[in-house]
Amino acid sequence: xxxxxxxxxALADGTERSELLAEGPGARIERIVSSGHRxxxxxxxxxxxxxxVVLLQGAARLGYADGTTRELRAGDWLLLPAHCRHRVExxxxxxxxxxxxxxxxxxx
Numbered sequence: 001x002x003x004x005x006x007x008x009x010a011l012a013d014g015t016e017r018s019e020l021l022a023e024g025p026g027a028r029i030e031r032i033v034s035s036g037h038r039x040x041x042x043x044x045x046x047x048x049x050x051x052x053v054v055l056l057q058g059a060a061r062l063g064y065a066d067g068t069t070r071e072l073r074a075g076d077w078l079l080l081p082a083h084c085r086h087r088v089e090x091x092x093x094x095x096x097x098x099x100x101x102x103x104x105x106x107x108x
Contacts, residue, residue, distance in 0.1 A: 027104035035096040039087035058097035
């Protein structure tokens with residue numbers, strides 16, 4: 001049995017690691033660990049499926065193509081619709097962020 005809170009060894013500041021937890025027809029579940037990570041300037045996530053994400057540990061700020069931002073703390077979750085252009089503006093490094101993300105066709 002794996003543990004969602006176990007951190008990868010040698011997680012350097014500014015990095016992000018993604019682990020596939022489960023995948024099936026039309027769905028993907030992953031754990032993401034980020035420490036001081038941010039999306040490179042000018043880059044955007046634009047995913048083909050909806051993404052439901054919860055921040056299990058740490059603090060983060062997401063930015064959207066329309067210029068708005070969203071601050072997240074442990075326990076906060078959101079649904080990013082397919083093709084919602086977004087980016088990670090900031091993640092904490094003490095403690096590192098631990099995310100759980102579900103990629104699928106989802107509805108609120």
